[in-house]
Amino acid sequence: MTKSTMHYLQLAIILLAVTLVQAQKIDDTMDLLLIREDKVSPSMSNDYELSLADLHNFLVDNKVKDFNYFTHLQDDYNFAHIIPIDNLNDFRNGTREALKEKINNPELEVIMNYFDLSVDSYLQYIVQYQPKLSYVLENDNWMENSSYRKWNYFYFYPGNETEVEELLAAYRFLYEQKSVEMGFRVFKGLIGTEKPLYILTTWGASPLDYHESLEKASKTLGDEGAVLWTNLMKLVRETKTSEGWYLPQYSYSPDKKLAE
Incomplete structure (x- = not known):
């Protein structure tokens, strides 16, 4: 078995492992x-x-x-x-x-x-948080302690939503399987956006911390992660990326937390 064949076999196993998750209809009561x-x-x-x-x-x-x-x-x-x-x-x-x-x-x-x-x-x-497609570590304080943000907007070709969500779920499964220390959150555009739109947000304590964590995550995910990402990008028609900061001093949240 060649190395390339092995990578695709591993990808097939990952996709099979998330079939049960994808068989469940996305809950309309999500954030x-x-x-x-x-x-x-x-x-x-x-x-x-x-x-x-x-x-x-x-x-x-x-x-x-x-x-x-x-x-x-x-x-x-x-x-x-x-x-x-x-x-x-x-x-x-x-x-x-x-x-x-x-x-x-x-x-x-x-x-x-x-x-x-x-x-x-x-x-x-309006967007809808997708917890089943997101990967957030239990003790990850991604608010005040990790105020650096990166927003990745992926506009996909219509008709591929099911495949997109299968690949994102497989990506999350791979993160869990390899215990990656860097998280991501996924949002789906609902009202007032071009469709289909999925937004991936990531975070870090600083730009340097973010890129060091990203490099470490990429090495941990290895070839399996690269294959999944390549297949996801094949479905993208347009993408844009913004970076910035969470500003707690101007935020107001006495009785609500962001989706986790």
Whole structure:
């Protein structure tokens, strides 16, 4: 048996091992996340961050409940706010109106108006966390202690969703089998995105820590990981990558955690 044949045989075994997982229909009650991306000019980023601080302090002072968001700064000066949602109807009129329904205070309107002065444009869309396709170590504190982020957006050819999810599940299985120390999380685009879209997020304490962990993970996954990744990329029609940071000082999450 040649080395190449052995690698494909190992891949077949991995895919067989996740058949049972893929046979289960993805649960409709998985975490839904509303992503609001604010495009901010570099010259206005300081003003925008002051508004973020004002909003955070306002929510803390008023002990606002049932409204949570996790703020990230991406390398293109997009400020992305990740908002866990339980009911789509709560945000039928947008994030501002949803917050105003929680608390009716003129000060909030003033803060929002200052936001408008520093935002060039914004985009809102909804994704769904896919825990069965994600790999997060039990004791991995990927929030405050690992604030560096990388977002990989993969736009696949339509009609290949089943195969894409089989390969992602096989990838997760391989990570578990080899006890890889670096994790990843998978999100599926639902509303307001091109489809099919799957977003893979990874994290680290710093860019250096991230790339060292990535190199170690690649060596651990070996040829089996390379084969799986190559087969996944064959289904991709377009991809883009952003990097940035989680900003806990501007985030507000008194009663909610991001999906794990």
